[in-house]
Amino acid sequence: MQVLGRVIEWTLLAVLWLTLPLSPVALAIIAGDSRYLREWFSTTRQMALSLRSMARASVIARRVGSYGKRTARENAAWQISGECSHCGNCCLDRSCVFLSYDGNGHSRCGIYGNWFFRRLTCGGYPITRDDIRIYDCPSFHASPRDSLHGGVPSSGAGLTGRVIPIVARSAVEQPARRS
Ligand code: SF4
Numbered sequence: 001m002q003v004l005g006r007v008i009e010w011t012l013l014a015v016l017w018l019t020l021p022l023s024p025v026a027l028a029i030i031a032g033d034s035r036y037l038r039e040w041f042s043t044t045r046q047m048a049l050s051l052r053s054m055a056r057a058s059v060i061a062r063r064v065g066s067y068g069k070r071t072a073r074e075n076a077a078w079q080i081s082g083e084c085s086h087c088g089n090c091c092l093d094r095s096c097v098f099l100s101y102d103g104n105g106h107s108r109c110g111i112y113g114n115w116f117f118r119r120l121t122c123g124g125y126p127i128t129r130d131d132i133r134i135y136d137c138p139s140f141h142a143s144p145r146d147s148l149h150g151g152v153p154s155s156g157a158g159l160t161g162r163v164i165p166i167v168a169r170s171a172v173e174q175p176a177r178r179s
């Protein structure tokens, strides 16, 4: 599964890099926001940063790997707990092209809840111990289930308790993009 994940990742990233100049068109369609077209240069530049972060964090390969039984077993050994503080780290190290910040410095997602967002794993973050480690999440923690009182937690501790409460971008925005 690991090799397959790497192959799929390299292939997809290669396609995304090759089509980078056209990415504003796709992003405008995905977000339903023509700003990505109007700001063609900065959008392309931000998309390049997103792709670089995707590669660094092995986003695609880890997603493919998560379907493997071994990974599932390893992940099941850890209990994730905490509450999101909207720092934005897990949004590709704050480089996601859809990320922005509100006036209080809280992360916002430009496509939150739409058809494309629902195909991503963002809403369930952090799913694994690695998710927390890779993005240096300051608010969630992973504990070995064996060390928890009562062992395996109740079914109430499902993904819904950890979904990032990201809010959709509103009319009043703060610039999200980093140089
Ligand atoms: S889940 Fe963690 S890394 Fe992601 S925005 Fe919340 S606090 Fe930051």
Ligand code: SF4
Residues within 6 Å of the ligand: 090, 091, 092, 096, 097, 098, 099, 100, 108, 109, 110, 111, 112, 117, 120, 122, 123, 166
């Ligand atoms: S939650 Fe939104 S802003 Fe964050 S990584 Fe996912 S798509 Fe990007």
